[in-house]
Amino acid sequence: MRPFRYEHATDRAQALQLATTPTAAAAAAHVAAPVQYLAGGTTLIDLMKIDVMRPEVLVDINALAGQHGEIRADDAGLRLGALVRMADAAAHPAVLRDYPAIAQSLQLAASPQLRNMASLGGNVLQRTRCNYFRDVTYAACNKRSPGSGCAAMEGVNRRLAVLGVSDRCIANYPGDFANALAALGAAVDVEGPKGRRVMAFEDLHRLPGETPHVETNLAPGELITGFSVPAGPWTRRxxxxxxxxxxxxxxxxxxxxxxxxxxxxxxxxxxxxxxxxxxxxxxxxxxxxxxxxxxxxxxxxxxxxxxxxxxxxxxxxxxxxxxxxxxxxxxxxxxxxxxxx
Amino acid sequence: MADDAGRRPGGHIGQPHVRIDGRAKVTGQARYPADEPTTNPAWAYLVISAIARGRIRGMQLEAARAVPGVLDILNHANVGQEVKSPMGPDGKPTTTTLESDRVWHDGQIVAVVVADSFEAAREAAYKVVVDYEAETPSATFDSPGVQAEALKTDATHSYPLKGDAAAAFAAAPVKLDARYETPTQHHNPLELFTTTCVWDGPKLTIYEPTQSMWGLKAAVARQLGLDLVNVRTVSRFAGGGFGGKGAPTSRTAWIAVAARRVKRPVKLVPTRDQGFTIATYRAETQHHIQLGAERSGRLLALSHEGWEISSRPSSYNVSGTTTTARMYACPNIATKVSVVHADRNTPGFMRAPPDTPYMFPLECAMDELAHELGIDPIELRRINDTQTDPVDGKPYSSRSLMKCFDAAAAKFGWARRNPQPGSMRDGDWLVGYGCATSCYPSNIGPATARLSLTPQGKAAIQLAGHEIGTGAYTLMAIVVADRLGLAVEDVQVTMGDSDLPPVPGAGGSNNAASTTNVAAKACEEIRHKLALAAVQAGAGIFAGADPAGLKLADRALVGPGGRREPLATAVSRISSGAIEVHVENVPQGLAPDAAAALYQGKMSMSRGAERKDVTAFAFGAQFVEVRVHRRTCEIRAPRAVSAFAAGTIVNPLAAHSQYQGGAIWGISSALHEATEIDRRVARYVNDNIADYLIPVNADIGEMDVIFVPEEDHRVNPLGIKGIGEIGIVGMNAAVANAVFHATGRRIRKLPIRIEDLL
Missing domain, CATH: 3.30.390.50 (CO dehydrogenase flavoprotein, C-terminal domain)
Structure with a gap:
């Protein structure tokens, strides 16, 4: 782990301001930005300890739970704030009743301790568990070090992907909740320096293609604030x-x-x-x-x-x-x- | 003492007792080595190699040195000459670390960064750049460049040969010829491989979790050229060892050197992934088994050849053919083992080191043979059961194998099994029942102890024993209380410090036998002193009586007819303070100087398979139900029953936990655990406990343990067979056999995974 600065944002505007710096804007990808948001920390801190992520500043956004920590279900569908904890979404009566695929994707993920900490916004941004990505002593990892190659292609790769892979990267997306969101045609709310935008959840992550280091369509400094899952006659079944x-x-x-x-x-x-x-x-x-x-x-x-x-x-x-x-x-x-x- | 082996009426031995250190453990009061308070420690962080073979051309240390708080960076260039190279788990040469520029394996210690804080040391370690001259490594079996070495019989391993196995196999009416594999495994005890070194003038104190207090002391003294009296090791509790903390490792001497250089105590807490390469592991093995049998099931030939991986310089091996040759009556036996040297770290002890990987192929082969013959697998074992060692005809000290099978089969409901593979279902789940023999040699070593008793009826026993989670403190208290006629709470047990009388390392399941027998001997000396004083006294109720007829019970010296003299009176006759004895026990068959050798850190062992008088093993039978989903093929093991007969059980509560833990590990060994190696670079890939799988609670359902009563008057005076390891031994084969029964698929390579059954 390398030294970093810790900032605490009291609201969204402050969080965005703290994350909007000239160097951050110039970063090649959201994950490469020198300023990173910190919610549950279950992925980010882990990756910092093993030296894979080296942000200079962490902006703690847990205080944004008041603005973005709500679960709401109505005729239009399900709204999940990005700072809702996995455990809370998994136990919500409306989610359990009307969106069992979402409830189960959360229940079956990680451990109770992690589900109590991890936020939904952070969860969908969980990075691959590819062992070669997670060990900086392997030089070849196009995701960690663009253009360096892929050690996994002919290595230990049992846990990796067979759909959407490229000849640059075969890392898998490891999470569960995001697969349920993708299936149900969810949308994701994003706030950034240039304001709010809504993206189809399916468009949030990018295929590795030629640029496996650019994992999402989020611009550096952009913040996920929530998800909406449209109602439909299929969600209960x-x-x-x-x-x-x-x-x-x-x-x-x-x-x-x-x-x-x-x-x-x-x-x-x-x-x-x-x-x-x-x-x-x-x-x-x-x-x-x-x-x-x-x-x-x-x-x-x-x-x-x-x-x-x-x-x-x-x-x-x-x-x-x-x-x-x-x-x-x-x-x-x-x-x-x-x-x- | 031999005529009251083990339990006696009214005694504590055999009664369940909660751990006397349990409260301390669950409240955080138990002091593990890294918890020992030290004044102003500096922190060490290891830099480990990123290649498996080659040389270090140089290191760029400027950026690391520039990190605020960094005090020193040890590497081969500045400290290489300061220690003698360590020895491996077998006491012979092994891989080196900072002694030279040579890299023997992935993850080898190449530098030690010392700083004012853990964080600074880690940050600096990340900034060390090592310039390697890499060579192409050989990873494992079948990799180009590995070297096979056929092993010859030595002090600890033998390769039994009897009759003409090849000819008998060729002529046998029924034959089974198959090859099996077991994977690389790592212990991953919860507590990491920590080391703290503190110098006080010429004296070095090492706080390090160890299963061999005196072994570590002697090893570091040798490496640093210190007098034994100047090295003290302290390990009051170890947070799991499983064999992984049995042998000294390279790290300790370097932390001692670091502490000397920075003139402060130095504390090392390595990371989980570093534990995969700076300590030992269970090497992958390959096996070729040939069984020849009559149609009746009687074995005519057994041939077992094994191959094991080790490092380049070390021939460490486990050679479980010593065990497998002794399982079943068979007139023709051939065994052979080879070590295959690769560019890997040196393997070492891991729970039932020889038996877990070697019984797997034998017990699968027996199941295959039973299927081939159309004989129930239990009956095939019964047909080939024996009360004499098939290798040399010695009697077993006791062998209750079939009693274990019968007890476990009844509890398990084996009678409900339809022998046809694939015939049992529950909805979408294929159901399979499997069983296997378990066993472990009964070992005992020399041991020493100091025991005192006060007139108030308080006893204190002191020995450099090891509590690695097995309940060793409680074991001592129970035996002393039993033999001195006290309550368990009246016994104070002090262990975990090499300033105390030496005992062997806690390995090979010897601890209970070695330490209880010396404790009982010490108690007998105290009884004898009290009895002698009582009968020689001018006055008193026992004056002139036969001292042999006086026993200690219920805080009194008790004579024939129940006449009692209170302990206070009996002890005060000798001392108003306390009487104390120092006792050494050398088990039958060991050299008379075996206890003296302990004080040099040298340990000998009476091994159950190699005794002159009897062959001593504990036996068991393990049963498991597996379920395989008919579509997605995930494999689950919802229930298991294990029965063991292991002589005297001192504390059934702790023993139950040991057996159960072993059986769970057996399921893990069959379905979950494997260290994955990138064959191109000979590096461990899943070196973390997210990807190195062990079962979680949800994987383990009903877990029954049956104690089959067994009294063994020959194994040792207290009739104790070790139980620390037998729990794991048969379970991996039982699972594989159950998978075959569920699916009709015979998987001969562990772990068994979804893709094997799709």
């Missing part, structure tokens, strides 16, 4: 299935967030998110299209799974992941269809 080597406290090898609007067994509308094995929070429009108008059966679920992984790219130890991903999605869809709501 939704779930999050997470497959991993142990029962709890582990990142997904494969996960699926699915929501179904059924008409007597026929899919009127489907929402499909995938996680654990994708470069960013993943919505499979291909799977959704394959399901639309079809009876939800083993065969149609399998066809949707085939469509979801048609473009999967494997490297070494990830060879099993498209098959695991397909099976995870099939299981999730059949389980979702059988839900009693």
């Amino acid at each position: 939704s779930l999050y299935l997470k497959i991993r080597d142990r029962q709890s406290y582990e990142f997904a090898l494969a996960s699926a967030a699915v929501a179904l609007d059924l008409d007597g067994g026929v899919v009127r509308e489907a929402r499909v998110g995938l996680g654990g094995l994708s470069a960013k929070p993943w919505r499979s429009h291909e799977a959704e299209a394959a399901l639309r108008g079809k009876p939800l059966t083993e065969a149609s679920a399998q066809a949707a799974a085939e469509a979801a992984f048609a473009k999967a790219v494997v490297h070494g130890e990830t060879r099993f992941k498209p098959e695991l991903g397909r099976r995870t999605l099939v299981r999730a869809l059949l389980q979702c269809a059988a839900m009693e709501i």
Whole structure:
């Protein structure tokens, strides 16, 4: 860890002001900015201790919870403030009742201690757990050090991605909640020096492509303030299935967030998110299209799974992941269809 | 004493007792080595190598030195000559650190930064730039450049041969021929590998969690050229050892040198990932098993060949064929082990070092053979059970293997098992039942202790014993209270300091046997003194009686017919203060000077597999149910039953916890744990406890433990077989066998993962 300055913002305006400096604006990416926001700290402090992130200033935004710490559910949908703690969102009655996929994605993540600390805004920005990214003694990591190569491509990569990868980076997005947001077509509120903007959640993260070090479409200094999940007839029939080597406290090898609007067994509308094995929070429009108008059966679920992984790219130890991903999605869809709501 | 081995009516041995140090532990009062208060300590942070093989051409230290608070940076250029190279866990040469510019393995200590604060030392360590001349490393089996070395019988390992296994296998009506693998594993005890060194003139005190107080003392004294009396090691509690704190490591001498250079105490708290490379681990192994049998199931041939990874300079090995050759009656046995040298750190002890990796292939092979023969796996073990050592015909000191199988099978509900693989289901989950034999050799070493008793009935026992989480303090209190006729609360136990009488390192499950037998011997000396004084006294109720007929019970000297003389009277006859004895116990079969050698830091051990009179093992049977999801193939183990027979159990409460912990670790060993190595660079990749998986609470369901009663008058006077390690041994094979039963898929490489079953 390197020395840094700690600032405490009492409101949003002050937070934005503290984060808006000439050097911050010039940073190549939001994650590379010398000023970083600090909420729960469960990712940032960890990465600072292992020398992967070296911000000069931390702006503590926990006092913004008054402005951005609310959970609200109404006919239009669900509003989640960015400073809501994971544990609070997971236990909220409206979330549990009307958005079970979101509740489960949070319940199945991390540990109670981490869920009590981590904010939703920070959670979606959790960075990859790729071991080569997290160990600065590996020179080759295009995400950490642009242009240096990718040690994971032919290395230990069982936990990494097969969807959305590029020949520069195969790191996976490790979180869960974001996959449910992507599936349900959520939007994200962003405040920055130039004011407020709303982005489709699917557009928040970027695919690695040629620039894996630029992980999101946030400009340096921009701050996530909340999420909105549109209401829909599918949200109540939704779930999050997470497959991993142990029962709890582990990142997904494969996960699926699915929501179904059924008409007597026929899919009127489907929402499909995938996680654990994708470069960013993943919505499979291909799977959704394959399901639309079809009876939800083993065969149609399998066809949707085939469509979801048609473009999967494997490297070494990830060879099993498209098959695991397909099976995870099939299981999730059949389980979702059988839900009693 | 032999005729009242172990438990006796009304005694404390065999009664469950809560830990006498439990309150201190849960309230934070227990002092772990890094908690010991030191005056004005400086902090050390290690710089470790980022290559696995090569040389250090130079180091750029300017930026690190410029960090405010940095006091010193030790590296091979400025301190290389100050210590003699350490020895490995086997007492033979191992990899070096700052002694030269050579890099033997990934994560080797290459510099030690010392600063006024931990934070400054860490920041400076991140700023050290090491200029390497890298060479291509060899990571593990099948990597180009590794060197295999066939091992020969030595003092600790043997490679039993009997009859003609190859011919018998060739002629056998039923054959099983298979290869198995176990992974690299790291202990990851909660407490890190800390070291604090404090100099007082020529005297060095080392606060370091260790399973071998006198071993560490002797090792550092040798490395620094100090007289043994000038080195003191203190480790009142260790926060888990599991073997990982059994052998001295390189770090200690360098922290001592650092403290001498900066003229202040120096404290090191290494990081979790550094623990993967600055200490030891369980090396990956490969096995080739051949079993030949009659159609009846009777074994005709057993051949077990093993391969183990070690570092370039060390031939450390575990050679579990010493154990596997002794499991079943078999007329023809062949065993062989090779070490494969790679560019890795030297491995070392890890819970049941030989037995965990070597029993896995044997117990899987037995299950495979049972399936092939259409014989129940328990019955196959019964057909080949024996009361004499199949290698040399010695009797077992006791062997209750089939009693363990029968007790565990009944509790588990083995009778409900449909032997057809893949036949049992619960909804979307495939259900499998598996079992395996567990065992561990019963070892005992020489030990010394000091014991005192006051007229008020307070006893104090002192020895350089080790509390690594096993309940060692309580063990001593129970035995002394039992033998002196006191309450457990009346016994004060002092351990964890090399200024106390030496005992062997806590390893090989010897601790209970070694320390209780010396404690009982000390109690017997005190009893004898009191009895002798009582019968020689001119007055008193026992004047002229036979001293052998007097016992200590209920705070009194008790004679035939129940006549009692209060302890106060009996002790006061000798001293109004306290009577004290210093006792040394050398178990049968060890050299007479074995106790004297302890004072030089040299430990000998009577090993259960290598005794002249009997073969001494504890045995057990482990059963587990696994469930595999029919679509996504995740593997869960919701319940397990383990039964063990291990002679006298001193504290069933602590023993239950030990057995259970072992069984949980066995599940972990089968389904979760593996250190991943990047074969291109021979580096550990998942060197953190987020990615190095161990079970969480949700992975462990019902966990039954059965104590099968066993009285063993031959193993040692108290009839104690160690129980620290046997709990883990059979579980990995039981899980693999259950996975086969659930799915019909035989996975011979651990850990078993989702991708193996898709």
